[in-house]
Amino acid sequence: MAELVPQICGPVLLPGDPGFAEEVAGFNLAAVHRPDLVVGADDTGDVITAVQWAAAHDEPVGVQATGHGADLPMEGGLLLTTRRMQELVVDPVRRCARIGAGVRWGSVIDAIAPHGLGVLNGSSTHAGAVGYTLGGGLPVLGRVFGFAADWVRALEVVTPDGRLRAVDAEHEPELFALLLGGKGNLGIVTTMTLELFPLGPLLGGGIFWPGEDAQEVLAAFSRWAPGLPAAASTSVALRWMPRSAEVDPRVARRQVVHLRFCWVGDPEEGRRALEPMRSTGRPLLDTVAPLDYRRIDRVHLDATQPGLYVLTGEFLRDFDAAALAALLQHAGPGTQCPLPEVGIRLMGGALAGPGARDDAVTGRDAAFFLELIGRLSPGVAERTPPALAAILRALAPWSTGRAFVNLHGMPGGESERARAWSEEVYARLVRAKAVYDPQNLLRFQHVVGQVR
Ligand SMILES: Cc1cc2nc3c(=O)[nH]c(=O)nc-3n(C[C@H](O)[C@H](O)[C@H](O)COP(=O)(O)OP(=O)(O)OC[C@H]3O[C@@H](n4cnc5c(N)ncnc54)[C@H](O)[C@@H]3O)c2cc1C
The missing domain is CATH 3.30.43.10 (Uridine Diphospho-n-acetylenolpyruvylglucosamine Reductase, domain 2)
Known part of the structure; x- marks a missing residue:
């Protein structure tokens, strides 16, 4: 050394x-x-x-x-x-940004928002832009613009043989395609060139109800959400709100039902689309209002402090009354469910469209994404894995059979990891892994081909 x-x-x-x-x-x-x-x-x-x-x-x-x-x-x-690799070059004329491996979404948004441009960040802009995008990237504004991976123009990647390769749809297209959604399987990406898009006015925020209203609110959500136009992105979660600077004291330290809503375009139309949820039950708080893009974290209000987390989930083909009943049986108020957050994200819209090019992204066929967050801190660490497993089992009849590599918790063996891709993409990933990484140097985290 x-x-x-x-x-x-x-x-x-x-x-x-x-x-x-x-x-x-x-x-x-x-x-x-x-x-x-x-x-x-x-x-x-x-x-x-x-x-x-x-x-x-x-x-x-x-x-x-x-x-x-x-x-x-x-x-x-x-x-x-890679946290020191902070290269960030924005070209507002060509509408693209060159982003180093260590850059967080928050820095990208601060740099592009003054130009009226957007990217496809996830629910927390503290996450890294490159790692998130290599996992496909399920964005806050996904129903309007698709997955983050759809907007990647080019990557520079160091493959396990130590070679730096510049890849895009024309140069080493198979490697490029499999990096987009294949996560860290095939190399270490040093820079990513992203296409940016003009972003109009946003209406966004959340509506909070008491946890006891879960049945009524989630039932309303399951009827309302599938009929929304693609301009609306939304999710709902049964969650325990922390006390923090970002959380309004009216909802802090209690269990709530949290609807997240973001609308791109005419705010009046967005308000009309949201009306059925606004008139459901007795909300404690409604923060949906015109939103400065730089404050987009206010939509989901994710944790910002490091902690002992496990995030996992499953794509669903439907979230009907029976699925809701199954969910509430395991995670509803009064069930002693130890998870701080159990959520359902609406898929569809541009997330259902074909990708801009060949890639390894999963979930285009899903109607919803079941998103579970657990804590592994002392006191709940032992109860969390069985609670996650019980919810995933209960919702299995509605699953598409696929998981999302960015939010797949601690997948066990090869067959569980394989569920993060279609069978065809998984087979291509395994073949590419043998070509680019014959020594199996990249064997940590969510990697394939570990049964040799
Ligand atoms: C609070 C929170 C909210 C989230 N919200 C969303 C969401 O809305 N949508 C969504 O899709 N995901 C979401 N995620 C998941 C997130 O996208 C993944 O955890 C992603 O891996 C974060 O990337 P990172 O680089 O910051 O993470 P890191 O932990 O630093 O990296 C994780 C993995 O990414 C890969 N990776 C990172 N950098 C590189 C690189 N340069 N080259 C190759 N591989 C690399 C590696 O496999 C690495 O092990 C969320 C996670 C959290 C904790």
Whole structure:
């Protein structure tokens, strides 16, 4: 390892070195990585050098930007952290942005919003733009514009042989397609070029009801949501609200039903579309109003503090009265369900369209996405996995049979991991993995082909 240090611009740290624990830590504290060494990459050159060194020493490689997707702990190997790779170049005329591996969505939005342009960030702009997009990227505005992966023009990627490749729909198209939705299976992406789009006025926010109103509100949601035009993106969650600066005291520290709503276009039309939910039950709070794009996190109000989380889910073909009953039986008020959040996102609209090009994204055939968040902190850690499993089992009759790689928790064996893709895409991923990663260097997190 001594020979690596002078070749790398960023820090190279071993367990026990000052700064090692901070370097490997991320947003999700549930997975504590214990690599043999961590390389804090400053730039693409550092990534190439580290991967070449790892390949020569048969040292497996993991990658982490923010740790929002640190679902599985990494034991041994070389962890590449990309948080210093903050390149961000916006070209408002050509409507594209070049985004480094460590950039968070929040920085991208701050840079493009003044130009009236948009991207397809997820519910938390604290997540990394590259890691999220490689997992397909299920966005807040997905029903209008599709998956984040649909808007990628080009990637620069260091494959496990240590080569830097510039890939797009014309150059190495199979690798490009499988990186978009295939997540970290085939290489370490150093920069991503995204197409931006003009973004008109937004109406967005949430409506909150007491948790006891879950049956009435979720039933109304299941009737109302499927008829919405694509301009509306929405989800609903039964959740325990924390006390934090972002959360209104009227709903803090209690169980609520939280409807999230975002409308792109004429706000008056958006208000009309929302009316059936506004007149349902007795809302505690309604924050839906014209929304500054830079405040888009106000729609979902995701956790912003690191914690011991598990996020998982399943695509559903329907969310009818029987599915609602099954959900409430396991997660409704009074069930002692330990999960802080059990949600249903509406799919469809542009999410159902064909991708802009060939890719590895899953979920275009789904009507809804069941989204579950658990905590693995002391006190609930033992109750969380069985609660997640019970809800997934109860909703299995409505499942499309597919999971979403970005929100797939801690998938166990190969067959469970394979469910994050269609059979055809999974087979292509396994073939590509054997070609690009014959040493199986990229074996951490949600990777395929581990049964050899
Ligand atoms: C609060 C919260 C809200 C979320 N909301 C959404 C949402 O609305 N929609 C959605 O789709 N997802 C959502 N996610 C999931 C999120 O998209 C994934 O966790 C994603 O992996 C985050 O990327 P990251 O780089 O920040 O995470 P990291 O933990 O840093 O990386 C996770 C994985 O991404 C891959 N990866 C990261 N960087 C690279 C790279 N440069 N090259 C190759 N692979 C890389 C690797 O497999 C890595 O293990 C959410 C997660 C959280 C915690």
